[in-house]
Amino acid sequence: MKKLFSFILISFMLIQCGSANTKSHKTITQKNTSVAQQIDSLKRPKLIVGIIVDQMRYDYLIKFYHKYGEGGFKRLMSSGYNLQNVHFNYIPTYTAVGHTSIYTGTTPTNHGIIGNNWYEKFEKKYIYCVDDASYNTVGTNEGGQKSPYRMLTTTITDQLKLAQNMKGKTIGISIKDRSAILPAGHTANAAYWFKGGDDGKFISSTFYMDTLPTWVNDFNNSGVANAYLEKTWDTYYNIESYTETISDANNFERPFNGKESPSFPYDLSELRKENGNYDLLKAVAFGNDFTTDFAKATIIGENLGKSEFTDFLAVSYSSTDYVGHQFGVDSKEVEDSYIRLDKNLEDFILFLDEKVGKGNYSLFLTADHAAVQVPSYLQTLKIPGGYFDKDKFKAFVNKQTQTYFNSTELIENISNNQIFLNKEKIKALNLDILKVEQVLVDELINFSKVYKSVSAHTMQATSFNSGILQTLQNGYNQKRSGDILFVPNPTTISYSKVGSTHGSGYSYDTHVPLIFYGEGFKKGSSNTYYPIIDIAPTLASLLKIEQPNGTTGKTITEVLK
Structure with missing residues (x-):
């Protein structure tokens, strides 16, 4: 009888054990199925657009707010996630370093771009960050022997290409070569920058291609660049309403060659003769209009956002930097440039809505550095500052x-x-x-000093x-x-006594805007401190891809849905 009882007990225990294992197996299977479904249903945006505004201080969002329309900066701020306390966390705050740090998610310690130019101690000579004699110019006679080879780490654009087995397109565009080349990364399909002088064309390097695409040649031959230089640059609104900046003609601005006073209006058709012909387009607000035109042409010409893979367009607006250097942070010219840039952004976002589709693209806007107020101007206000x-x-x-x-x-x-x-x-x-x-x-x-x-x-x-x-x-x-x-010392620069510059680790150079907008991003705002190197890992989290290989930044989780 005891043996029978023992047999029944053991049999019951085995049945229960088997039942538990079955339940456990079902639970694991269900979890695995759930993960598989999440991976299979992963929806990346069709297009990522990175916008960097060269030399944009954070306070321009606030200072000129009431001059902006509803569809540019205001739309991004109200419908995107506006991070109000973002800083560069390294020195020097220069253009090449800023663009590289944003896209690599790390600082010069790791990515190796320590300036626009620097002294190469092993070669004992000055070098420029993207010069590369291994390649030739595409699109004109010179100005295109460039590549990103001095950048030692990958970019978020590289990682997107790798994650998609080199599918999808990555393109960088800017008036400046370094601002197009470095964000686009080592694996880019193309980078295009503007060659001024007597050329007036967007060009490239054999690092990317042997000949310019037909659509680029068509754009270059369209006469758009020349049309802008036949305009007069006057203030968008009545100059009397520009109460956020100091007097138009002052001692802290540098006039264009051929014009006695640094004041509106500017007859570009006359000034181009003594200011490098097409180089003048870089240095006026219309350079941003021109960049917007080319960005739209790029999307159409390359069918960006139309394939099953995610494309990436890196856009850098450079003319704000040229204007800031020449006229200074507090100038009417800077104010007008941002009023007009706001219109460019509105135009570009509406274009993305139409051509790529709402819900199909994600965008971020930031700057590569900010800028100091002209020290000679600050000295008139008894604020410490000077020249090195x-x-x-x-x-x-x-x-x-x-x-x-x-x-x-x-x-x-x-x-x-x-x-x-x-x-x-x-x-x-x-x-x-x-x-x-x-x-x-x-x-x-x-x-x-x-x-x-x-x-x-x-x-x-x-x-x-x-x-x-x-x-x-x-x-x-x-x-x-x-x-x-x-x-x-703070507010002490190696520069002329007119115009603004940048490069320090002080807040006037480090504090920049950062707004995430579009698919995958929340609406909101935050005053939490974040370093600029957090952008790339945040994009990696959005896209569910590996971070750039030198990343030291962290994901900004509060902006993600």
Whole structure:
């Protein structure tokens, strides 16, 4: 009887165990099916549009808000996700570095683009970030020996191509070559930039193609560029309503050649003769109209957003930078440029709605850096600021090496707020390079315009977790940067006393807009701090693809649906 009872008990337990296993198997199967369904139903946007506005301060969104229409910046701000406290987290804040950091999701420490130009210490010469003699110009005689090969990491555009087994199209466009080439990445189908002078054409490089597509030639031959230079640039609204900026003709702006006063109106048909012919188009507000025209032509010519794969169009508006450099942050010219850019954005977004379709595209808008107010203007308001005299600084540095080491040959180069030491001479004099570095670091702080100084060896041995030295460290690349780095005083620039510039780690150069808009993004706003390097990983999360291979940024989860 006991044996029978034991047999029944064991049989019951085995049945229950089998039932549990069946239930468990069903649960796992259901979960796997759910994951599979999610993957199978993954819907990426048909087109990603990245818009970078060159030299746009965040406060332009607020300062000129009541001058904007409803369909440009206001539409993006109200219907997209507006991040109000986004900063570049490195030095230097230059165009090439900004575009690269946005698209790679990391800083110069990893991606290697440490400036627009820099001193290459191994080749002992200045180089330009996208110059590449391995390739030839496409579309004209010169200006196209370019490629992104000095960029050491992948971009979000590269990762999208890799994720789709090289399907889908990636195209970068801008008036500036570096602003088209670096965002488009290493795997781009094309990058196009504007060749001024007597050409007046969008061109490319054999890195991408052997001949320009028919649609590009058609655009170049359409006479659009020439038509803009037959216009007069006057204010969009009555200049008396431009109360957000200082007087039109002032001492803080640089006039165009052939015009005595830096003031409206500008007869471009007359000015082009003494201002580089088609180069003048880069430097006026109509350059942004022209860029918008070409962006629309690119979408039509390449059928972007029409295939089963996701395409990526990287657009950079450069004319705002040229205008800012010439006339300054507080000029009527800058105000009018943003009023007109707002109209360009409205036109472009409506075009995307029609040609790609609402719900089929995602867009982000940001800037590659901001800009300082003209120091000579700030000085009239008793605000500290000034100008860094490079010649006086060089003489000061040589005086220190003469005093401490009895030589004026220890400095090989001074550029981009970095000192490159002459290693051969230091070795020949049997000097300790660490001592040379430290002596100069200690003495540089005595130069009136220097705020901070630090050696490369300190950068390699110390981790700075906050402040200006952290941003300096994020911009330091052991392979390419100098032996001593220094930071000028706030609002102190190496520039003329007219016009604005940029490059520092101070908030006037680092604080930029960032708006995500379209498919996959929420509506909303946030004042939470985010570094600019968070854009690329956020796009990777949206697209469900791998992040760029040097990424140090993080996904901004609050913007994603």
